[in-house]
Amino acid sequence: MTTPIIQQIKQQSQPLANASMNGAIPHFWITDWLLYVIKKPSVFLMTNDDYQLTKAEYEQFNAGVTKMQKGIPLAYLTGHQEFWSLDFKVNEHTLIPRPDTEVLVEQVLNWINIQSNTEATAGQRDGANKRLLDLGTGSGCIAISLAHELSPKNNNVDKDNQTKWQVVAVDVSAEALKVARHNAVINKINNIEFIQSSWYSELSTHSEKLFDVMVSNPPYIDEADVHLQHLQAEPVSALSAPNYGLADIEHIVQHAPRYLRIDGLLAVEHGFDQGAAVRQLFLDSSFDAVQTIQDFGGNDRVTLGQIKAL
Incomplete structure (x- = not known):
């Protein structure tokens, strides 16, 4: 299955937005997770809104969204978090830098x-x-x-x-x-x-x-x-x-x-x-x-x- 990238964002945004209202999920996680999955910089979304997700990307993206809805932080999905303009590996043994x-x-x-x-x-x-x-x-x-x-x-x-x-x-x-x-x-x-x-x-x-x-x-x-x-x-x-x-x-x-x-x-x-x-x-x-x-x-x-x- 292939899905235009903007359509995929819209499909997943509402559940995350509802969770964000309860203080659980920051609204930007879905976009950052999508960029991580397709391995593209943020500007890519502005210039390639007709990009088609491959089957593997589609499945990885949806699996990550499900985990976030269950309370898994984005940083634990990507394994990294920026802090003080430096890049840090994080996992279940460490807090995510705030x-x-x-x-x-x-x-x-x-x-x-x-x-x-x-x-x-x-x-x-x-x-x-x-x-x-x-x-x-x-x-x-x-x-x-x-x-x-x-x-x-x-x-x-x-x-x-x-x-x-x-x-x-x-x-x-x-x-x-x-x-x-x-x-x-x-x-x-x-x-x-x-x-x-x-x-x-x-x-x-x-x-x-x-x-x-x-x-x-x-x-x-x-x-x-x-x-x-x-x-x-x-x-x-x-x-x-x-x-x-x-x-x-x-x-x-x-x-x-x-x-x-x-x-x-x-x-x-x-x-x-x-x-x-x-x-x-x-x-x-x-x-x-x-x-x-x-x-x-x-x-x-x-x-x-x-x-x-x-």
Whole structure:
């Protein structure tokens, strides 16, 4: 059977549109999935609306639509997701990178840039190596994006300095780390060390091993959240946490002072309704200059703070 490409889109759009109204399926998934199936760029749909799907393309397209209607995300069908203009492999062992998480990357880079300028003004720039930790790296999107921006050839943050950044990325899941290592390779990043660790458990508190920056996008959804009942693909363990979603964030913040240098930065992504609670956790754990940054939708999303001298 052959079907004109535009007709095929119209045939499948209404069920997906209805699902989108319930917050399940973004409207653009069907078009992106079709482009993936026919292996064409987006402009192809504007110039070839009479294209006939082959039988194999027709069957693959319909099978994918059925999976999406059952709750399988598009990224798990294609096996890839773009984040920070880089390409990341994803599978059932990792969360799919979200655009809002780019706010975390952006804020960390902004802070590093400000610190670099402050050090330059004070005459303190000595080219010393610095260390950055990503806790619960998953697909590696945060660690790899930061390593990409901070690498000598791409360093738009610290152009005039010779600082070398060593990035450490940890995750408790060996399968997730396989994905993260693969993503580092395909994005040509070689300044990341991957460690299997339950948060800080395998990390050293020796002074030479302390970090200048720590970041994390931990599980933060309340275990009782009804939306988790409809989750079909992404690992629940990477999404939800006890204590109304705050348990892992609390662990990260409370233990961070042992692993951060004085004046070092901790930046944590969290839920839209957790800003005040997370700020209090920071303040209770010897952090200063605590602030919460909103995401692209105007919701509290990232809280940052610098460790004070104890």
